[in-house]
Amino acid sequence: xxxxxxxxxxxxxxxxxxxxxxxxxxxxxxxxxxxxxxxxxxxxxxxxxxxxxxxxxxxxxxxxxxxxxxxxxxxxxxxxxxxxxxxxxxxxxxxxxxxxxxxxxxxxxxxxxxxxxxxxxxxxxxxxxxxxxxxxxxxxxxxxxxxxxxxxxxxxxxxxxxxxxxxxxxxxxxxxxxxxxxxxxxxxxxxxxxxxxxxxxxxxxxxxxxxxxxxxxxxxxxxxxxxxxxxxxxxxxxxxxxxxxxxxxxxxxxxxxxxxxxxxxxxxxxxxxxxxxxxxxxxxxxxxxxxxxxxxxxxxxxxxxxxxxxxxxxxxxxxxxxxxxxxxxxxxxxxxxxxxxxxxxxxxxxxxxxxxxxxxxxxxxxxxxxxxxxxxxxxxxxxxxxxxxxxxxxxxxxxxxxxxxxxxxxxxxxxxxxxxxxxxxxxxxxxxxxxxxxxxxxxxxxxxxxxxxxxxxxxxxxxxxxxxxxxxxxxxxxxxxxxxxxxxxxxxxxxxxxxxxxxxxxxxxxxxxxxxxxxxxxxxxxxxxxxxxxxxxxxxxxxxxxxxxxxxxxxxxxxxxxxxxxxxxxxxxxxxxxxxxxxxxxxxxxxxxxxxxxxxxxxxxxxxxxxxxxxxxxxxxxxxxxxxxxxxxxxxxxxxxxxxxxxxx
Numbered sequence: 001x002x003x004x005x006x007x008x009x010x011x012x013x014x015x016x017x018x019x020x021x022x023x024x025x026x027x028x029x030x031x032x033x034x035x036x037x038x039x040x041x042x043x044x045x046x047x048x049x050x051x052x053x054x055x056x057x058x059x060x061x062x063x064x065x066x067x068x069x070x071x072x073x074x075x076x077x078x079x080x081x082x083x084x085x086x087x088x089x090x091x092x093x094x095x096x097x098x099x100x101x102x103x104x105x106x107x108x109x110x111x112x113x114x115x116x117x118x119x120x121x122x123x124x125x126x127x128x129x130x131x132x133x134x135x136x137x138x139x140x141x142x143x144x145x146x147x148x149x150x151x152x153x154x155x156x157x158x159x160x161x162x163x164x165x166x167x168x169x170x171x172x173x174x175x176x177x178x179x180x181x182x183x184x185x186x187x188x189x190x191x192x193x194x195x196x197x198x199x200x201x202x203x204x205x206x207x208x209x210x211x212x213x214x215x216x217x218x219x220x221x222x223x224x225x226x227x228x229x230x231x232x233x234x235x236x237x238x239x240x241x242x243x244x245x246x247x248x249x250x251x252x253x254x255x256x257x258x259x260x261x262x263x264x265x266x267x268x269x270x271x272x273x274x275x276x277x278x279x280x281x282x283x284x285x286x287x288x289x290x291x292x293x294x295x296x297x298x299x300x301x302x303x304x305x306x307x308x309x310x311x312x313x314x315x316x317x318x319x320x321x322x323x324x325x326x327x328x329x330x331x332x333x334x335x336x337x338x339x340x341x342x343x344x345x346x347x348x349x350x351x352x353x354x355x356x357x358x359x360x361x362x363x364x365x366x367x368x369x370x371x372x373x374x375x376x377x378x379x380x381x382x383x384x385x386x387x388x389x390x391x392x393x394x395x396x397x398x399x400x401x402x403x404x405x406x407x408x409x410x411x412x413x414x415x416x417x418x419x420x421x422x423x424x425x426x427x428x429x430x431x432x433x434x435x436x437x438x439x440x441x442x443x444x445x446x447x448x449x450x451x452x453x454x455x456x457x458x459x460x461x462x463x464x465x466x467x468x469x470x471x472x473x474x475x476x477x478x479x480x481x482x483x484x485x486x487x488x489x490x491x492x493x494x495x496x497x498x499x500x501x502x503x504x505x506x507x508x509x510x511x512x513x514x515x516x517x518x519x520x521x522x523x524x525x526x527x528x529x530x531x532x533x534x535x536x537x538x539x540x541x542x543x544x545x546x547x548x549x550x551x552x553x554x555x556x557x558x559x560x561x562x563x564x565x566x567x568x569x570x571x572x573x574x575x576x577x578x579x580x581x582x583x584x585x586x587x588x589x590x591x592x593x594x595x596x597x598x599x600x601x602x603x604x605x606x607x608x609x610x611x612x613x614x615x616x617x618x619x620x621x622x623x624x625x626x627x628x629x630x631x632x633x634x635x636x637x638x639x640x641x642x643x644x645x646x647x648x649x
Contacts, residue, residue, distance in 0.1 A: 483577065
């Protein structure tokens with residue numbers, strides 16, 4: 001009997017283990033949005049492993065990985081000799097390249113489609129405080145096409161006052177343009193008068209200061225500038241052409257310098273001589289300790305994540321970054337093969353540990369569990385007892401699973417939001433057609449979708465109230481978190497690894513805007529949000545909390561009006577957003593009124609608003625007219641023609 005119990009316990013522990021593993025990183029704020037999408041997509045497609053990244057600035061990334069506080073750092077600035085002498089196993093891995101762009105506020109002076117140009121020399125003179133007024137003849141000469149001229153304002157320089165890789169890349173570029181420029185570093189001492197300087201802590205703060213001050217000029221990442229609609233400056237190349245920053249112009253610099261990789265895998269893109277290369281381009285490096293990992297499991301999954309990132313070219317292009325050139329990628333992967341950990345005093349290359357840590361595929365796991373049970377029991381007490389043990393194991397396992405689930409439900413219910421809430425519904429567009437044509441692939445795609453959304457709901461402090469088919473209902477204490485959740489859903493779905501056959505269907509194939517930029521790829525989710533006082537009841541059997549009332553009904557109806565990839569708000573949600581967030585958070589300003597629409601179950605037409613996240617601003621105005629709620633339009637609604645929006649008051 002003891003042998004039977006030991007066999008049962010052994011198998012139970014063996015197959016109930018989950019990785020529950022967290023890989024952590026910190027550093028560059030320039031790649032904050034990209035890192036969020038990469039880590040979320042990876043976590044969703046690798047159950048049991050979670051990657052978390054916090055944007056604290058490049059210097060913090062260097063220091064944290066040196067002190068073994070995180071598993072990897074991210075930085076735009078290279079390591080120096082002192083870093084290598086102190087930590088010989090510290091390694092830089094070039095991962096992404098992006099442009100630092102110049103932005104300015106010349107509101108009222110640049111017409112539609114008119115670009116503002118600066119030569120490299122003029123850019124240096126502005127930040128050296130030697131060129132101080134916008135009506136300077138040198139600026140007018142560089143921009144002969146400006147019909148309205150330039151404002152009679154002093155030039156206000158906006159700079160980062162916290163140590164950052166963006167500072168180092170930008171000031172290094174200025175020194176490359178003009179050897180007399182000496183203020184180079186992650187926290188430089190800016191020349192000139194303090195009265196012409198405005199300091200900002202992070203990239204988003206630079207954007208805010210520029211937006212709020214006519215005559216301001218600063219520098220930040222291309223994605224942030226495009227999202228917020230700030231004027232981006234073109235730089236005049238040596239051949240006299242004005243060049244705009246883009247992923248393509250960065251890729252030209254990467255290709256031009258791909259053979260300049262030194263033994264430490266550092267590349268200076270500022271040295272590119274290609275006439276089509278953006279002159280302020282730089283790599284973001286992952287920083288890792290090659291031999292100091294004390295947890296082989298964490299180091300293994302760190303290597304797996306970095307390798308996965310080198311293959312995530314589609315995500316990079318969607319976010320405006322450039323994938324690694326082939327020669328650079330090969331060097332990164334080769335160096336990753338040397339990543340090691342310490343186990344029982346021995347150095348082990350984690351590339352050799354795949355069989356130890358890679359999870360069994362589901363179909364193999366289903367076979368392995370009963371097989372291991374039978375073998376374990378037969379060794380102790382024979383075939384007859386083995387049969388009994390197998391039945392007992394199944395019963396005990398089922399009881400244990402149900403017991404643990406009820407306990408988890410009780411704990412979640414205690415944290416479930418109550419009172420005035422944001423209620424959110426999601427639904428996959430054309431899911432029935434996808435199921436009919438690709439049932440096997442749709443099963444895998446839906447599993448990926450469900451894990452992804454469940455992970456995000458927890459990450460944003462929400463409560464998953466229901467999951468019916470491919471639809472989710474969840475609630476949030478604050479409207480801001482509900483919206484940020486919806487942004488991450490719409491952004492992150494584009495980065496998931498969907499089954500190839502799914503992407504051949506019209507309802508999941510890539511969708512591009514008029515400029516060829518990818519808006520959506522994979523399963524498309526419509527989202528509806530409402531706000532108000534909600535009635536919450538706890539189910540006595542499942543111990544989960546469910547929600548009822550007009551607010552819940554309206555959120556579901558608003559969701560049904562939308563198209564896949566679209567996020568809609570009720571008037572109450574829009575009002576709460578405007579009162580609480582719009583003034584302080586530019587991420588939540590991309591909202592527009594669509595009209596008043598008939599909605600089933602409501603006497604009056606409901607005012608509906610569309611909102612999009614800062615990374616997908618091009619979606620505003622992209623979708624066709626909202627879907628008509630036929631039940632409402634047939635019930636005598638005073639809305640006029642079905643689907644005709646009423647003008648705002």
